[in-house]
Amino acid sequence: MRPTRVTNSIRELRFARGRMTQAELADRVGVTRQTIIAIEQGRYSPSLEMAFQIAHALGATLDEVFQYPQDEGDPP
Amino acid sequence: MMSGLFYISGMALEEKRAWILAVVAACAYAVYLALVLPRLLDAPAADVPYAAALLWTAGIAVGTTIALHVAVRMAAPRDDGRRDERDREIGVFGEHVGHSFVVLGAVAALLLALAEADHFWIANALYLAFALSAITESISKIAAYRRGVPRW
Numbered sequence: 001m002r003p004t005r006v007t008n009s010i011r012e013l014r015f016a017r018g019r020m021t022q023a024e025l026a027d028r029v030g031v032t033r034q035t036i037i038a039i040e041q042g043r044y045s046p047s048l049e050m051a052f053q054i055a056h057a058l059g060a061t062l063d064e065v066f067q068y069p070q071d072e073g074d075p076p
Numbered sequence: 077m078m079s080g081l082f083y084i085s086g087m088a089l090e091e092k093r094a095w096i097l098a099v100v101a102a103c104a105y106a107v108y109l110a111l112v113l114p115r116l117l118d119a120p121a122a123d124v125p126y127a128a129a130l131l132w133t134a135g136i137a138v139g140t141t142i143a144l145h146v147a148v149r150m151a152a153p154r155d156d157g158r159r160d161e162r163d164r165e166i167g168v169f170g171e172h173v174g175h176s177f178v179v180l181g182a183v184a185a186l187l188l189a190l191a192e193a194d195h196f197w198i199a200n201a202l203y204l205a206f207a208l209s210a211i212t213e214s215i216s217k218i219a220a221y222r223r224g225v226p227r228w
Contacts, residue, residue: 004227032163
């Protein structure tokens with residue numbers, strides 16, 4: 001079972017931001033390293049507030065960090 | 077040695093605590109059954125001495141859990157003990173699962189009392205419910221840490 005359909009580009013953005021480590025990102029956001037790992041692996045869907053904090057820490061917009069697949073027939 | 081036992085890389089502190097509670101609760105209840113079941117084979121339930129075994133195993137389980145929680149915290153200095161929103165969400169999920177067994181145990185104890193069953197059966201229904209509550213709560217938390225919190 002995959003608990004969330006939300007995908008993310010955290011790993012790619014961390015490397016694009018000077019190889020920021022998971023621990024560094026966790027410290028900036030104020031969560032545990034295990035939570036960052038779980039989000040990266042799609043095992044945890046963060047709250048909207050945490051999602052914004054991650055985006056800010058990575059210097060990116062929410063859309064650049066998190067993606068949600070659209071079903072066929074969904075309005076764009 | 078202690079740090080080698082308790083610092084498992086990549087495991088959240090709360091997940092380690094869930095493992096501790098699951099193992100300790102299961103072991104304590106197994107010891108209790110090993111002490112009381114043979115007595116139940118030799119005598120009617122009303123005459124079976126169970127209170128001391130129940131209190132000792134429950135007390136030792138609580139003490140052991142606290143001691144091991146302190147040990148994992150001390151053995152993992154890199155874990156800052158921070159509890160974030162994922163830990164809280166998983167904690168609520170686990171407690172939700174575990175509390176259902178407490179309710180079932182209370183209902184079973186109520187029905188046994190209404191049926192005027194011996195104290196032995198009422199106390200044991202409650203103790204079983206507490207043990208199952210602790211074990212299922214811990215297993216639910218571990219599963220949520222490993223596979224994610226279920227959505228429904």
